[in-house]
Amino acid sequence: MELAEINRISVADQVASILRRRILDGELPPGTALQELTMAASLGVSRNTVREATRILSLEGLLKRNAHRGVAVAQLSLEDVAEIYQLRHLLEIPAVLAAKMEDSDVLTEMRTALEGYEEAVEGVDWVRAVRFDLHFHTLLIRFHRNRRLESFYQKLLSELRMGMVLVDLRHDDPGGLVPAHRRIYQLLTSGETNQCATLLAQHLRDSESRLTVVMDQRIARAAAK
Amino acid sequence: MELAEINRISVADQVASILRRRILDGELPPGTALQELTMAASLGVSRNTVREATRILSLEGLLKRNAHRGVAVAQLSLEDVAEIYQLRHLLEIPAVLAAKMEDSDVLTEMRTALEGYEEAVEGVDWVRAVRFDLHFHTLLIRFHRNRRLESFYQKLLSELRMGMVLVDLRHDDPGGLVPAHRRIYQLLTSGETNQCATLLAQHLRDSESRLTVVMDQRIARAAAK
């Protein structure tokens, strides 16, 4: 039986996926206004279907709806970043502390993510690097073995990613955070979870301040104009 | 200027709210199948609007969509309950540990919730009691001062509430958990957060086992039939 990949995904969900990818890859930068009719025409679907898709994405936090004013790609504020990083601490630290020897499946996936990260940095592919960076952290959360938490976390990091792909490369070094990831991975494989947790906390603080600095500059530039 | 409460909520959102209330109050028990046309007619709105509402609720986890098979009120499994309680431990314990003296606003709200809980139990109003019980715990989460976390937690407890309002009263004492809440509140007001955390952990285990027992019985009865 060759029923493998029959298209069982509704059109609305497919549209949502397409838009999600475009937003997360930076094709649709934060603030971009989206028109229902235009999108419907360009995607070859009806307006109703587009509305369903935007409804999905606005509940995910990627789009922002304003009644009668249309939807726009959400824009992270500094408060949003602080909130998200607070949650990252709250959720990632206990995750590594809960890591067990039985979690070798997660560890192998983390190795793959790590290698992808390093390759992307070598190839100067910023979008890909961010994707692998955040995927690595999503895998940390998997130590909790909790599906609801994973999907919540995915949503959180998606919001963050939206802000990160936009940072100007000239103001930050994409590869600067690779060594920290490598050490975290090593400490996990050797079972030194406590040491790993402290390193991770440091890494998160570092990552947050990098993002905050860049966003500060952007905001200052935007205000000056 | 008397603009106070102009209706700025879209019809779809209103429909979603109505359905949400009916589900959480147990009017629509888990497993109930819902038909788009029937709902549209009974609510006096169009089918498209109903579809938007069901989309919202399915993303919240209250409804479950099956392609071409309609939507039904979600049904909690024992695994779901375990997952949710794992998250309650992960999130509520650090919340009370983070409680500060400045959080008196939250404490006064907790007092109100506590009183409502006690009244509901006296009046043998199970639905109201569960609502106040879970609202009390939502307030604990507020110590984190994190809006994203609060909305996630609200969603989690909604799922739980759906299962709790259904428990057969003959198999459980609605008021059994009141004293624990009262003590938690007292320990918070006196700033004994560490002691409060251990009591809370015990309370959560207690609450989980109560729910699990009742659900086990329901499942056994359903299987026997």
Place this chain on the structure above:
DNA sequence: AACTTGGGAATTGTTGAACACTTGACTCTC
């Protein structure tokens, strides 16, 4: 010149009807 005041034009919110497709039950045959 700054401020209001009306129009429209454009866009979203909502409706109703239509049609394609899937599902589930029913019947009919062997």
Place this chain on the structure above:
DNA sequence: GAGAGTCAAGTGTTCAACAATTCCCAAGTT
């Protein structure tokens, strides 16, 4: 009874229309 064909019911999607709201711009007022 088991399997194949049939059909009604319901969902997925589209389309066209209209109502409601916002935005913009020109005209008038002070």
